[in-house]
Amino acid sequence: MHKLTLVLLACILCTSVRAAEPxxxxxxxxxxxxxxxxxxxxxxxxxxxxxxxxxxxxxxxxxxxxxxxxxxxxxxxxxxxxxxxxxxxxxxxxxxxxxxxxxxxxxxxxxxxxxxxxxxxxxxxxxxxxxxxxxxxxxxxxxxxxxxxxxxxxxxxxxxxxxxxxxxxxxxxxxxxxxxxxxxxxxxxxxxxxxxxxxxxxxxxxxxxxxxxxxxxxxxxxxxxxxxxxxxxxxxxxxxxxxxxxxxxxxxxxxxxxxxxxxxxxxxxxxxxxxxxxxxxxxxxxxxxxxxxxxxxxxxxxxxxxxxxxVGAKGQYQWNAAVVRNIKATAPTIARQLLASKSNWKSVWQSLTQIKLADDEQKTLDAFITQADENNSELVVGQLTAQVLNYIDKYTSTGWTxxxxxxxxxxxxxxxxxxxxxxxxxxxxxxxxxxxxxxx
Ligand SMILES: [Zn+2]
Structure with a gap:
């Protein structure tokens, strides 16, 4: 075959291959x-x-x-x-x-x-x-x-x-x-x-x-x-x-x-x-x-x-991933379940977060949950959610600006x-x- 024909054929083949590429x-x-x-x-x-x-x-x-x-x-x-x-x-x-x-x-x-x-x-x-x-x-x-x-x-x-x-x-x-x-x-x-x-x-x-x-x-x-x-x-x-x-x-x-x-x-x-x-x-x-x-x-x-x-907050050189992993619900859900469980809230807190709170923190939550105004439930859930997030951030050392x-x-x-x-x-x-x- 003539050399030019070969080159032409190769070119046609290569363009058809290229065109067929998906x-x-x-x-x-x-x-x-x-x-x-x-x-x-x-x-x-x-x-x-x-x-x-x-x-x-x-x-x-x-x-x-x-x-x-x-x-x-x-x-x-x-x-x-x-x-x-x-x-x-x-x-x-x-x-x-x-x-x-x-x-x-x-x-x-x-x-x-x-x-x-x-x-x-x-x-x-x-x-x-x-x-x-x-x-x-x-x-x-x-x-x-x-x-x-x-x-x-x-x-x-x-x-x-x-x-x-x-x-x-x-x-x-x-x-x-x-x-x-x-x-x-x-x-x-x-x-x-x-x-x-x-x-x-x-x-x-x-x-x-x-x-x-x-x-x-x-x-x-x-x-x-x-x-x-x-x-x-x-x-x-x-x-x-x-x-x-x-x-x-x-x-x-x-x-x-x-x-x-x-x-x-x-x-x-x-x-x-x-x-x-x-x-x-x-x-x-x-x-x-x-x-x-x-x-x-x-x-x-x-x-x-x-x-x-x-990842780390308030001057603490740490971030506690293990604590984050143990949290099983979003903060509003934790708040709702704590309020629903009333005086039994400690076991709910334990199962949903596994975070061990200090005595004064437990007292704060206890007072809030047992005295919550049921007629104002969304406001109460919002306030408790904020408090739950405070504790989660503190014990995991997470910061937000x-x-x-x-x-x-x-x-x-x-x-x-x-x-x-x-x-x-x-x-x-x-x-x-x-x-x-x-x-x-
Ligand atoms: Zn956004």
């Missing part, structure tokens, strides 16, 4: 509120105390860099809506904005672009699915508070004549099944399965699927019968999106460990570590998936940090195809910009 799957996980102190605390929390060395976590394994999080507001501290818009669209905006820029015009998300290109898409979160972070991938609203409008947009904003998201898992029944509109029924009419109990996840066998497993956000991990509910929802999403029947198409899956932030706002360290465990185990699951499906890029980050968590967010850099984690793209010091908008580059 597009990259994208998995994007956001730990809402998961500042650096959270992954640091979790490293201590999950460590095997019987061995001398500190065990590495999946966060350590996948760490590639840091991202700035400031919004377009000149206040340096972002909320989840502005941060989610940055992460979803690559555009900085004002606090409260969902998928709109500072001029309040809609901006395109990586999920929009993926759907336009024919990808399968999924969202699985532990808050209500119309909450700020997932909303910024799907909806456009001047205010994150427009919960019903955002829920409507899951149905109404169609691409190629269909809803944008093929798998929707999380909470939010009260926004999707309403008096004025039953979006769950509308999804069913379009061929979606609809499930309202997380126990039924295993029954879901095909796309498209809508699963709303609670009225609002899901039960906190620490108190849930499904403490690894993000793991469960992610596993099912990956199964559906990568099924043989769906395999001709690549997918984009957006995930959120939503309630790390809520525990941070509540300044509740045990609550936060429960959510961190769900996040970490989800990352381990994704790693196993990518090891079998290498044509996938995974990136994870936080939208901001919450609560000003510090705010009930809100803080503006420091957050970590970026990546694994899979081209993970080096996310290395170094970047901005939250860069993550979206880099993900757009994967979409072809």
């Amino acid at each position: 597009n990259t799957n994208i998995i994007f996980l956001i730990g809402d509120g998961m500042g650096v102190a959270y992954t640091g605390a979790y490293r201590l929390y999950q460590d095997d105390l019987t061995t001398p060395e500190l065990d590495a976590t999946i966060f350590d394994e996948m760490l590639v860099g840091m991202a700035s999080t400031y919004p377009d507001d000149h206040n340096q501290v972002t909320d989840s809506a502005a941060a989610a818009t940055a992460l979803a669209t690559g555009v900085k905006t004002y606090n409260g904005a969902i998928g709109v820029n500072a001029q309040r015009s809609p901006v395109v998300s990586v999920l929009d672009k993926a759907k336009e290109l024919g990808y399968l898409t999924g969202i699985a979160v532990t808050c209500q699915v119309n909450h700020a972070t997932p909303a910024a991938f799907v909806a456009h609203a001047d205010s994150r508070q427009s919960y019903e409008k955002i829920a409507d947009q899951y149905m109404d904003l169609k691409i190629h004549g269909k809803p944008k998201v093929d798998v929707i898992f999380g909470g939010g029944q009260e926004y999707f099944v309403r008096k004025d509109r039953n979006l769950a029924k509308e999804f069913e009419a379009l061929g979606y399965s609809y499930n309202a109990d997380i126990k039924d996840l295993s029954k879901i066998k095909k796309l498209p699927a809508l699963g709303l497993f609670s009225k609002g956000g899901l039960t906190p991990a620490l108190e849930s019968e499904h403490p690894l509910r993000l793991v469960e929802m992610t596993e099912k999403s990956l199964e559906l999106l990568s099924a043989k029947s769906a395999q001709k198409k690549p997918f984009l899956l957006m995930l959120e460990a939503s309630q790390i932030d809520w525990c941070g706002h509540a300044n509740d360290i045990a609550c936060a570590m429960g959510e961190m465990r769900d996040m970490a185990e989800t990352m381990k699951l994704i790693k196993r998936f990518i090891d079998k499906n290498p044509n996938t890029i995974f990136v994870a980050t936080a939208d901001h940090s919450t609560g000003g968590l510090s 705010t009930k809100g967010h803080t503006g420091e850099y957050v970590q970026v984690f990546s694994y899979g195809k081209g993970k080096n793209n996310f290395e170094g010091a970047i901005d939250n908008t860069d993550i979206a910009k880099k993900l757009f580059n994967y979409l072809k």
Whole structure:
């Protein structure tokens, strides 16, 4: 054969091979509120105390860099809506904005672009699915508070004549099944399965699927019968999106460990570590998936940090992970159960926290619980919750500086195809910009 013909043939072959290469799957996980102190605390929390060395976590394994999080507001501290818009669209905006820029015009998300290109898409979160972070991938609203409008947009904003998201898992029944509109029924009419109990996840066998497993956000991990509910929802999403029947198409899956932030706002360290465990185990699951499906890029980050968590507080050079591990409920639940148990509160305290209180602390709790005004129950629960948190912080040596967010850099984690793209010091908008580059 002529040399030129050979070269031409080789070229044709190589381009046809390149063209046949499947597009990259994208998995994007956001730990809402998961500042650096959270992954640091979790490293201590999950460590095997019987061995001398500190065990590495999946966060350590996948760490590639840091991202700035400031919004377009000149206040340096972002909320989840502005941060989610940055992460979803690559555009900085004002606090409260969902998928709109500072001029309040809609901006395109990586999920929009993926759907336009024919990808399968999924969202699985532990808050209500119309909450700020997932909303910024799907909806456009001047205010994150427009919960019903955002829920409507899951149905109404169609691409190629269909809803944008093929798998929707999380909470939010009260926004999707309403008096004025039953979006769950509308999804069913379009061929979606609809499930309202997380126990039924295993029954879901095909796309498209809508699963709303609670009225609002899901039960906190620490108190849930499904403490690894993000793991469960992610596993099912990956199964559906990568099924043989769906395999001709690549997918984009957006995930959120939503309630790390809520525990941070509540300044509740045990609550936060429960959510961190769900996040970490989800990352381990994704790693196993990518090891079998290498044509996938995974990136994870936080939208901001919450609560000003510090590992150690008040001049104490210690943090007592073992005490945190023994706490079995969130502080409001502990408070409610103490009040319900009345004079028997000590055994409830012992079983839920295992913290040995000093005599004067026991006297304080005893007086409060036995004299509580039952006609003012929410106020009383709030006051006792604050006191419970005081003791938890004291005995674990945990510190907090705010009930809100803080503006420091957050970590970026990546694994899979081209993970080096996310290395170094970047901005939250860069993550979206880099993900757009994967979409072809
Ligand atoms: Zn928050």
